[in-house]
Amino acid sequence: MLDKYLTPIIKPLLTPVVILLHKRSITADQLTVVGFLIGLLALPLLAFEYWYAALAAIVLNRIFDGLDGALARYAKQSSSAGGYLDITLDFLFYAAIPLGFILANPEQNAIAGALLLATFIGTGSSFLAFAIAAEKFKIDRPQFKYKSFYYLNGLTEGTETIALFIAFCIWPQHFAFFATLFAIVCTITIFTRIYGGYHTLKQQEGKI
Numbered sequence: 001m002l003d004k005y006l007t008p009i010i011k012p013l014l015t016p017v018v019i020l021l022h023k024r025s026i027t028a029d030q031l032t033v034v035g036f037l038i039g040l041l042a043l044p045l046l047a048f049e050y051w052y053a054a055l056a057a058i059v060l061n062r063i064f065d066g067l068d069g070a071l072a073r074y075a076k077q078s079s080s081a082g083g084y085l086d087i088t089l090d091f092l093f094y095a096a097i098p099l100g101f102i103l104a105n106p107e108q109n110a111i112a113g114a115l116l117l118a119t120f121i122g123t124g125s126s127f128l129a130f131a132i133a134a135e136k137f138k139i140d141r142p143q144f145k146y147k148s149f150y151y152l153n154g155l156t157e158g159t160e161t162i163a164l165f166i167a168f169c170i171w172p173q174h175f176a177f178f179a180t181l182f183a184i185v186c187t188i189t190i191f192t193r194i195y196g197g198y199h200t201l202k203q204q205e206g207k208i
Helices: 003-023 028-040 042-047 051-074 080-104 106-136 147-153 158-170 172-206
Strands: none
Touching (some): 028 080
């Protein structure tokens, strides 16, 4: 929901770093992998309750995630392979954070963490499944027919998820509450994506 507002603000801030990285012959794929490995460090750090160290790893991962795409576009090296690598490692990173909190306190966090992971699978699969079909119909910027469903579709995008992870690290004792609440919002996102995506694709099929 907030991604479209924050992206225009963040993009200019990354440009000087992107130019420097390009001069040093660093590739977007290299940034993707390094950023993922840094983000994955959050898993053991969370398991051993080093909350702020884990937070630093999460923030660094997100910075690298912003830089890799910006670098690919600047260097004109955007590719399907790079996009595939980026989104796959992103989803693995997203799954690692709740898992870290579950390992830190299974008795308190296991159920809420499992609910959150289940809804992450739902939001991710509904997003990717629609993207595959949208490519088939050559929809450049797929949007649902109804604005309300498009809006709901963006309730749990990247910005909201990272804000959740930051809240987890600052208030780890409230993980179960935050995770359950976000899982409910993710569930809304899943249903609106399925409904909106299904009807959008049915309309596209009707044009053939």
